[in-house]
Amino acid sequence: MGKTVSEHTVPYVQVLDENGKVTDKELLPNLTDDQLREMMKRMVFTRILDQRAIKLTRQGRLGFYAPVAGQEASMIGSEFATDKEDFVVPGYRDLPQCVYHGYPLYKLFLYSRGHQEGGRVPEDVNVMMPQIIIGAQIVQTAGIALGYKLKGEKHIAITYTGDGGTSQGDFYEGMNFAGAYKAPAVFFVQNNQYAISVPREKQTAAETLAQKAIAAGIPGVQVDGMDILGVYAAVKQAVDRARAGEGPTLIEAVTFRYGPHTMSGDDPTRYRTKETEATWEKRDPLVRFRTYLTEKGLWSDDEEQQVIEAAKDTINEALKQADNAEKMKVEDLIDAMFEEPTTALKRQRAEITGEGAN
Amino acid sequence: MAQMTMIQAITHALDLELARDEKVLLFGEDVGNNGGVFRATEGLQKKYGEDRVFDTPLAESGIIGLANGLAVQGFRPVPEIQFFGFVFEAFDQIASQIARLRYRSGGRFHAPVTIRSPFGGGVRTPELHSDSLEGLFLQSPGVKVVIPSTPYDAKGLLLSAIRDNDPVIFLEHMRLYRSFRQEVPEEEYTIPLGKANVVREGKDVTIVTYGAMVGVSQKAADQWAKDKGLQAEVIDLRTISPIDIETITASIEKTGRAIVVQEAQRSAGAGAEIVAQINENAIFHLEAPVLRVSPPDTVYPFGLIEDEWLPTQQAVLAALNKVVSL
Numbered sequence: 191m192g193k194t195v196s197e198h199t200v201p202y203v204q205v206l207d208e209n210g211k212v213t214d215k216e217l218l219p220n221l222t223d224d225q226l227r228e229m230m231k232r233m234v235f236t237r238i239l240d241q242r243a244i245k246l247t248r249q250g251r252l253g254f255y256a257p258v259a260g261q262e263a264s265m266i267g268s269e270f271a272t273d274k275e276d277f278v279v280p281g282y283r284d285l286p287q288c289v290y291h292g293y294p295l296y297k298l299f300l301y302s303r304g305h306q307e308g309g310r311v312p313e314d315v316n317v318m319m320p321q322i323i324i325g326a327q328i329v330q331t332a333g334i335a336l337g338y339k340l341k342g343e344k345h346i347a348i349t350y351t352g353d354g355g356t357s358q359g360d361f362y363e364g365m366n367f368a369g370a371y372k373a374p375a376v377f378f379v380q381n382n383q384y385a386i387s388v389p390r391e392k393q394t395a396a397e398t399l400a401q402k403a404i405a406a407g408i409p410g411v412q413v414d415g416m417d418i419l420g421v422y423a424a425v426k427q428a429v430d431r432a433r434a435g436e437g438p439t440l441i442e443a444v445t446f447r448y449g450p451h452t453m454s455g456d457d458p459t460r461y462r463t464k465e466t467e468a469t470w471e472k473r474d475p476l477v478r479f480r481t482y483l484t485e486k487g488l489w490s491d492d493e494e495q496q497v498i499e500a501a502k503d504t505i506n507e508a509l510k511q512a513d514n515a516e517k518m519k520v521e522d523l524i525d526a527m528f529e530e531p532t533t534a535l536k537r538q539r540a541e542i543t544g545e546g547a548n
Numbered sequence: 549m550a551q552m553t554m555i556q557a558i559t560h561a562l563d564l565e566l567a568r569d570e571k572v573l574l575f576g577e578d579v580g581n582n583g584g585v586f587r588a589t590e591g592l593q594k595k596y597g598e599d600r601v602f603d604t605p606l607a608e609s610g611i612i613g614l615a616n617g618l619a620v621q622g623f624r625p626v627p628e629i630q631f632f633g634f635v636f637e638a639f640d641q642i643a644s645q646i647a648r649l650r651y652r653s654g655g656r657f658h659a660p661v662t663i664r665s666p667f668g669g670g671v672r673t674p675e676l677h678s679d680s681l682e683g684l685f686l687q688s689p690g691v692k693v694v695i696p697s698t699p700y701d702a703k704g705l706l707l708s709a710i711r712d713n714d715p716v717i718f719l720e721h722m723r724l725y726r727s728f729r730q731e732v733p734e735e736e737y738t739i740p741l742g743k744a745n746v747v748r749e750g751k752d753v754t755i756v757t758y759g760a761m762v763g764v765s766q767k768a769a770d771q772w773a774k775d776k777g778l779q780a781e782v783i784d785l786r787t788i789s790p791i792d793i794e795t796i797t798a799s800i801e802k803t804g805r806a807i808v809v810q811e812a813q814r815s816a817g818a819g820a821e822i823v824a825q826i827n828e829n830a831i832f833h834l835e836a837p838v839l840r841v842s843p844p845d846t847v848y849p850f851g852l853i854e855d856e857w858l859p860t861q862q863a864v865l866a867a868l869n870k871v872v873s874l
Binding site: 332335523 | 605607615620656661712790
């Protein structure tokens with residue numbers, strides 16, 4: 191062996207342990223009591239939304255849905271570290287981050303059903319519609335982040351993928367582009383242990399997913415993804431770095447999805463054991479944070495019950511709004527292909543509507 | 549008016565658009581300091597700076613994904629795929645991402661992206677450089693495909709493409725880059741996308757073609773006139789997605805016969821689509837089946853037998869003779 195030309199480390203971040211005790215005071219984020227309570231409310235809402243969405247999917251009232259329970263700390267904590275002007279570029283599971291970044295809930299229900307209105311993000315909301323192709327959003331995020339840099343705006347773009355997404359070429363291409371341009375991007379990987387059925391250890395020989403940053407020349411950090419304060423601390427630091435012009439960061443949040451990959455027929459009992467699930471449930475992000483907040487006198491069962499009831503109302507309202515959306519037509523689809531439909535599309539439209547072309 | 553080659557006309561068009569609209573960005577592999585492997589972007593980085601004209605890491609999906617993100621941010625990206633044979637690497641970002649952005653976002657975002665790329669045979673490139681892959685994008689809803697055949701057209705079409713608010717794939721035939729010069733006005737002018745050009749009038753057969761095959765077809769038509777006294781009308785499509793079927797139909801109403809000439813392999817590409825559209829729109833004006841002139845359905849044979857594989861003037865003449873004998 192010759193001399194060592196380069197050495198790297200991957201830091202691990204955890205603020206609260208499984209019992210809700212602070213493990214690293216240095217990393218404890220500077221958040222107000224209201225902000226801490228808001229984080230808890232959002233996690234509770236997300237858990238209720240997930241339970242409801244699963245039921246609605248089984249009833250045929252939603253289309254595509256990927257359950258999120260278990261990942262609340264990763265999702266809510268990471269989005270909480272961004273500003274409204276920052277861009278959120280989600281994968282298909284990342285609906286909670288979209289909601290809290292301003293994406294109306296009823297539109298996400300419409301998105302789930304395949305309604306075009308579900309992708310029409312309001313003008314003042316910087317969210318992309320959830321991405322289906324694994325990893326495709328990573329290179330796009332490099333572009334969105336570079337756009338902020340070229341415009342001289344101090345905003346950042348954060349994007350999400352799972353452990354499987356880190357195997358895609360686009361994952362590396364996106365990190366590498368952002369690194370080369372020092373684009374203000376945060377690449378957030380939710381390592382929920384399974385890419386559908388393939389466990390993390392069969393996904394890659396890499397010891398951590400965070401170390402994949404090293405090849406792109408950017409910092410990689412692993413965080414306890416069941417610890418909302420740890421997630422917030424890691425992402426906030428990455429966001430601050432990006433805003434300061436220091437370039438992108440990769441964050442691997444080690445987490446777990448309790449449910450199936452999606453509601454389209456996946457059966458987790460085929461590829462993981464009850465014991466594994468029980469181990470992860472002991473680390474539950476809501477239980478952990480609830481303990482922490484309760485001990486600080488910031489949370490109570492009553493308050494949680496109120497949040498749950500309010501969540502149910504909010505979800506029902508959004509469902510009603512989605513149900514009342516105007517039915518989508520094939521002509522709408524044709525009209526959305528180009529700014530001005532081509533002659534061929536005008537003809538095809540006329541064939542469908544029975545009206546004369548032009 | 550200046551005499552320009554196609555590559556000069558392209559550089560000139562890019563220069564004009566960079567000057568006119570600060571949202572226009574040029575990027576790709578080697579396009580900056582080096583000015584592109586064909587020098588299409590020569591001098592532009594020096595003139596407009598590294599924020600406007602820049603080199604990318606070597607990754608095609610990354611290049612088009614970057615364009616997608618920049619488009620979301622309000623820029624008008626003009627990314628270059630160094631050779632079109634490399635487009636498979638970027639296929640998802642073109643067909644599944646950029647082409648669907650307007651639809652997926654219900655119009656909130658759109659992709660005014662012009663993807664430039666050299667392609668086309670007869671110039672002895674290595675494998676997967678010359679391939680005519682344009683047909684793949686005819687079945688990709690949401691993108692336009694433009695292929696100029698002259699320096700004049702290249703400038704006018706490229707200006708239209710960059711100003712278009714939807715994604716355009718702009719393919720530049722390598723053999724045409726420096727094969728001839730033409731008078732190209734210094735000032736701005738645009739040629740509408742989706743409109744074909746009748747480059748030679750005739751009454752006996754319609755030749756529908758595009759790209760480098762326009763020149764081959766014109767020469768064949770001239771030779772045919774000399775040999776047989778018959779006049780072929782030559783239509784340069786300029787844009788193959790969408791196809792200007794109105795111009796084709798009007799010509800067939802006059803000639804009653806047609807052949808389609810393409811450099812791409814035969815099956816399921818632009819030629820097949822043209823024949824299908826003729827069938828739908830002009831069959832009662834036809835006196836014979838529409839014939840296709842193209843290479844066979846094989847991989848592109850880089851190197852040794854390129855010239856035998858590519859459609860020749862003789863092949864076009866043979867099809868003309870055949871279609872009038874049917």
